[in-house]
Amino acid sequence: MATSTLLAREKLLETARTLPAAPQVLAALGELLQDVNADIAEVGDLIKRDAALTARVIRMGNSAVFGGGGVGSLDEAVGRVGFGEIYRIVGAAATASLADRALAFYGIEAEALRESLLFHAIASEEVAQTAGLDVRPAYTAGLLRALGMMVLDRVARERLSAAEAFDPARHTGYVMWEGISFGLSNAEVASMILSDWRFPAEVVAGVREHLLLRSSDFGSRLACVLNVAGALAAETGRALPGDRAYWALEPRRLEIVGLSADDARAAGERAQHQFERLRLALA
Numbered sequence: 001m002a003t004s005t006l007l008a009r010e011k012l013l014e015t016a017r018t019l020p021a022a023p024q025v026l027a028a029l030g031e032l033l034q035d036v037n038a039d040i041a042e043v044g045d046l047i048k049r050d051a052a053l054t055a056r057v058i059r060m061g062n063s064a065v066f067g068g069g070g071v072g073s074l075d076e077a078v079g080r081v082g083f084g085e086i087y088r089i090v091g092a093a094a095t096a097s098l099a100d101r102a103l104a105f106y107g108i109e110a111e112a113l114r115e116s117l118l119f120h121a122i123a124s125e126e127v128a129q130t131a132g133l134d135v136r137p138a139y140t141a142g143l144l145r146a147l148g149m150m151v152l153d154r155v156a157r158e159r160l161s162a163a164e165a166f167d168p169a170r171h172t173g174y175v176m177w178e179g180i181s182f183g184l185s186n187a188e189v190a191s192m193i194l195s196d197w198r199f200p201a202e203v204v205a206g207v208r209e210h211l212l213l214r215s216s217d218f219g220s221r222l223a224c225v226l227n228v229a230g231a232l233a234a235e236t237g238r239a240l241p242g243d244r245a246y247w248a249l250e251p252r253r254l255e256i257v258g259l260s261a262d263d264a265r266a267a268g269e270r271a272q273h274q275f276e277r278l279r280l281a282l283a
Contacts, residue, residue: 009192011155012151012155012189012192012193013192013193013196015151015154015155015158016147016151016193016196018154019098019147019150019151020050020052020053020094020097020098020100021049021050021053022050022052022053022090022093022094022097022098023094023098023144023147023197024197025046025047025049025050025053025090025094026087026090026091026094026140026143026144027197027198027199028046029043029046029047029086029087029090030087030136030140030199030200032046033083033086033087038083040075040078040079041075043078043083043086044074044075044078047074047078047090048074050097052097053090053093053094053097054074056093056096056097056282057074057077057078057081057089057090057093058071058072058073058074058076058077060077060081060089060092060093060281060282061076061077061078061080061081061089062077063280063281063283064280065277065278065280065281066080066081066281067080087136087139088125088139088278089278089281091121091139091140091143092118092121092143092278092281092282093282094143095114095117095118095121095143095144096114096282098144098147098150099113099114099117099146099150103149103150103153104153104156104157104165105152105153105156105157105163105165105166105181106149106153106165106166106174106240106242107165107166107168107241108149108240108241112240113146113240115238115279116146116233116238116239116240117142117143117144117145117146118143118275118278118279119233119236119238119271119272119275120142120143120145120226120229120230120233120238121138121139121140121141121142121143122139122142122271122274122275122278123142123229123232123233123267123268123271124138124139124141124142124225124226124229125138125139125142125271125274126229126267126268126270126271126274127225127228127229127232127257127259127264127267128222128225129267130259130263130264130266130267131225131257131258131259132258133221133222133225137200137202137203137206137222138206138222138225138226138229140199140203141203141206141207141210141222141226142226142229144190144194144199144203144207145187145190145207145210145226146186146190146240147186147189147190147193147194147207148185148186148187148188148189148190148191148192148193149174149186149190151189151190151193152178152181152182152186152189155182156181156182163181164177164180164181166242168241168242171242172245173242173243173244173245173246174186174240174242174243175187175211175213175246177242185211185213187207187208187209187210187211188208190207190208191204191205191207191208194207202222203222205220205222205223206220206222206223206225206226207223207226208223209223210222210223210226210227210230211227211243211246212224212227212246212253213246218252218253218256221256221257224253224256224257225257227246227247227248227253228249228253228254228257228259228264229271230243230246230247231247231248231249231264232249232264232265232267232268232271233247234247235265235268236268236272249261249264249265
């Protein structure tokens with residue numbers, strides 16, 4: 001049977017539904033926080049849709065980063081963290097829930113995946129803020145850009161057990177290997193899922209185009225932000241092995257984002273500080 005048949009859209013979305021629900025809670029939270037009249041109870045009710053996510057947010061609220069213990073409920077955790085940071089906290093907790101297993105066919109351990117995605121998200125946020133752009137889509141896209149990898153790895157485990165694993169010595173990057181093995185890239189799959197989960201169109205397009213494989217992809221400023229953040233991840237040793245071929249702090253990308261290389265690296269230094277802070281809260 002042809003790979004394209006095996007990986008029909010509905011099959012991919014069906015596999016995506018086996019993932020934790022935390023990213024969908026994050027999408028709804030983003031919409032809710034745009035309402036200036038939203039209150040703690042509404043935010044708490046939304047997060048409570050995912051029990052594992054709720055437990056992580058409470059634990060983070062009790063971390064030394066946010067003042068230590070004493071938080072016994074989700075509403076208390078939201079109150080302590082505050083609306084200004086709750087989206088970032090929920091996003092970090094969602095990624096921890098989502099990246100809960102190694103990607104065997106990609107050769108990525110769970111901890112390395114979580115750290116790479118969290119750093120990429122924070123770096124994207126810092127790059128966007130430095131460039132005067134909306135930080136929330138950048139953070140969201142950085143967190144969830146690897147959804148396609150998670151789904152394709154599950155497809156390979158369940159339906160294509162004889163598929164060849166990614167080999168950095170033979171494949172120049174994930175896209176080359178994915179084309180051979182699945183007929184489409186992880187970025188294409190991730191954008192399909194994010195669209196189905198009703199994430200904003202800007203996030204969907206940014207994730208779809210962030211590897212900058214085609215000239216038209218440079219038309220998305222968010223895609224370029226994500227790509228520059230990927231280069232910062234590579235410079236800190238947190239890029240995923242098969243992604244490194246796609247990241248670069250080269251003039252065209254920086255010009256579209258609106259930063260110099262020095263600006264970008266300064267954003268990377270700030271991202272490093274924020275990353276360590278959130279990683280401590282997640283511990």
